[in-house]
Amino acid sequence: MTSLNDEDLPQLQQEVQRLLGRCMLWLQQYERLIKILVAHHSLSGPIHDLKRVRTARIDGTARKTLGSLVSELIGSYVVPDEIKPTEDAMTDTPEAPVSFAMYMTVRYPFTDFARLERELREMVDLRNNLVHHFIDQHDIGSSDGCRGAQDALVAAYSSIDRHLTQLREWVEDMEKPRLAAAEVMQTQAFRDCFINGISSDGSVNWCASGIVNALREAFQELAGDGWASLAEAVKWITVRHPQQLPSKYGCKSWRQVVHEAPPLELRYFVVDGERSAFYRPNTNP
Incomplete structure (x- = not known):
């Protein structure tokens, strides 16, 4: 066996950069799916104003941090069986006499819900550590530090990938009824009744x-x-x-x-x- 010398350090650092970049790309996919879930799992408001309401939800979600998104997702889309999810208050008035509301959730037994909540918050910590603290935690100026950084990034990628798979399943489950509802809302019978x-x-x-x-x-x-x-x-x-x-x-x-x-x-x-x-x-x- 031969030990690594100073000439090997640039290659180790380059591999650290590659692994970190891979994690960051996967984290961006993760945040994108979280935003889709938060923006689209519920919709409520005056039926003539739904397009504006939906656009406002999307715009508002785009400006939120991952921590805020996860906090909003828990208890609204991801909910325990024992607790009814919070719904937006909605009242009819003479100015907006007909309102529409649609809520979609995934429900878990309380023990599974607690585990998912913990894992979602751990992903926020993982993201923040990679973005803000990674070079403070790993000495990439040394060979040993680079090897430790690589091990940490491989483990981080595995965790992100596993959670990304879960989010994709949630998005797919949400999209099916949402698209079905959108199809119904485009029919002339629906428009005549609820729009006209x-x-x-x-x-x-x-x-x-x-x-x-x-x-x-x-x-x-x-x-x-x-x-x-x-x-x-x-x-x-x-x-x-x-x-x-x-x-x-x-x-x-x-x-x-x-x-x-x-x-x-x-x-x-x-x-x-x-x-x-x-x-x-x-x-x-």
Whole structure:
């Protein structure tokens, strides 16, 4: 056997760099999957506003540390059988009368849950040690130090890889019902019922209707002195929500829509010598 000399040190250091880089790439994959789980395992809010809510969850998750992500994942997606997971509070109001909520979890017996929680937090410590403290813990200026660093990195990679496999399984389990729900939400029957407020028998839930929601949006943009011109609102909606038409709701005109919809109030004012229709949200529909 021959001992390593100073000429061998650069090769050992290069191998340490390779192993450390491999761990860091795997950790980035790990953090990416954690963010997917946190961002997508639940969704709740006004049904007309779900796209914005989902985008906000994704953006908020992107800025969180791994420690924060793990803390959020535990007890919301990964939960013990004995405890009901926390759900976001959700209330209906006249401004957002129809809400949607979807929650997905993986449930474990309490002993398995405790083990998973411990392992998830250990991964946070492992990541922080590799990123912030590795060169303090290993003397890569010596041959023995490099060999110890290599052993530690091989063990770290094995641990990261094992946990990454678990996360991939969780993501796959989450994606199946999420994609199924997304497919249902794209059907015309779903859109008619929950986006437009039109039941299968043709009756209209005006509080939940897409056309009333569009009129509310237009009112927020155009109102003056507590009222909005219906003619101006129609122009505004035609540009932004062209699919919202009175005929879809069994009405012959926009005035009929406002007249039929309890959430809205119709009134006529004389403007420049002409009688014009104005509307506003009804505080007592």
